[in-house]
Amino acid sequence: MTEHENEGAAPGWEAIDAALAPLYADQTPKHYGTIISARLGGDDPLDGISAYRRTTPRPHWHFVTYGFSELYAKESNDPAYSGFGFELTFRLADDGRDEEPPTWALNFLQNLARYVFRTGNVFLAGHHMHLNGPIALEHDTGIVAIAFVEDPELPAIDTPHGRVEFLQIVGLTEDELQALKRWSSSQALEAMAPALPLFVTDLHRASLLNDSAIARTLEAGSAREGASTGRIYTDRLAWSRKKRLLRGTQTVVTIGARQVEELTALLPLRLPFGKEFELIGDAVVVAFEPADAEGVGEDGERLTVSLTADACRALAATLRPKAGEYAVPGVDGLIFEVVPTEIRDAEGKVVQTIG
Incomplete structure (x- = not known):
């Protein structure tokens, strides 16, 4: 002592x-x-x-x-x-x-x-x-x-x-x-x-x-x-929605490149098994849920993306851990914006940039 x-x-x-x-x-x-x-x-x-x-x-x-x-x-x-x-x-x-x-x-x-x-x-x-x-x-x-x-x-x-x-x-x-x-x-x-x-x-x-x-x-x-991991946390997460003339609402989800590999690996091991999955940021949540039809809804700072099994697989096959914009095949108006992620050591120094 x-x-x-x-x-x-x-x-x-x-x-x-x-x-x-x-x-x-x-x-x-x-x-x-x-x-x-x-x-x-x-x-x-x-x-x-x-x-x-x-x-x-x-x-x-x-x-x-x-x-x-x-x-x-x-x-x-x-x-x-x-x-x-x-x-x-x-x-x-x-x-x-x-x-x-x-x-x-x-x-x-x-x-x-x-x-x-x-x-x-x-x-x-x-x-x-x-x-x-x-x-x-x-x-x-x-x-x-x-x-x-x-x-x-x-x-x-x-x-x-x-x-x-x-x-x-x-x-x-x-x-x-x-x-x-x-x-x-x-x-x-x-x-x-x-x-x-x-x-x-x-x-x-x-x-x-x-x-x-x-x-x-x-x-x-x-x-x-399937996967027991039902959520991942990230400090690079945001979403926005805007109405488009004659084309419905466009939803943009911004995510760090580091989380893309986890997201694309885990989604097909959650939604087809009837399990939800969440991305949790500092101020917002993006939730993915299994459904019979694709859709996007919002409730406060929470965005819910409903995906069929086919749409889930399409999203997983489309996203890449590289900066850019990715449209999900078969899901109209849903865009993922991937931004670079900086990995820092215990002293705060950048040791790796992903994306």
Whole structure:
């Protein structure tokens, strides 16, 4: 604990320690406390991160956070959950030679905490997130995204301040992330689990889709059930409608090039299965719904595009992640304007422009 905490004054912290004790009774973790926590005006939301060294099923560091839950006193209004209701864990492959875990992993966990504390958005098992670049900027790695699973060794606990779940971060390659989106996160991760014992993240591994058996399982699940991903978020989204003389209303949907590939991949795995799909922007929503006839409607800032299965496939075949205007065959008056998307790193520097 950090120096300002008194013995016995942190029942939430002690509950986490008690959950870890059966796994690590004979090990004192490397612990990295925050000098000035965010509660006291500092920049780090987490009060601490512990790292345990493991040798099985392969050498790795097992990180556990302290700070998403209520460590000292009950402050939230929800009696069922402590704080945000979870702590994060992260298992990172290690060759066993370093005495200390890598600093980037500690900073990564604090950055995830900053996102949660700033937005109020919580993580749940099955959630996934693109990182807009390598998980570790100074490493040559294909791990560019993460998903969340229940830590296979740490079940949820009931603390004096409410329930706390241990959500483990799983590093993913780009194509693995897309495979999760095209089916079900939980089922896709279950299919990957035999190749990822305890879901240890290895910066140097190749994509699991190189394994033909795993790839076939993921493709079959997607073809059989469609995609569970029902929405994607984008900061480049707008729509407008204008009446045309003798030709009806024209609708223009403006979307960033980065989201085009996701949209065209997921729409055919949603609408033909009777499932809606949403693009969610900062101020507007564009919803796609399956229908027997094409149509466009608006309700406030929400635009609803109704598509038949044929029109859905036509849209997916027409749009490209390249700047320009695209008319949807068979859907009169519907135009998609694709604009370039800038990908920025954690420091805000543009590292890639799509479209």
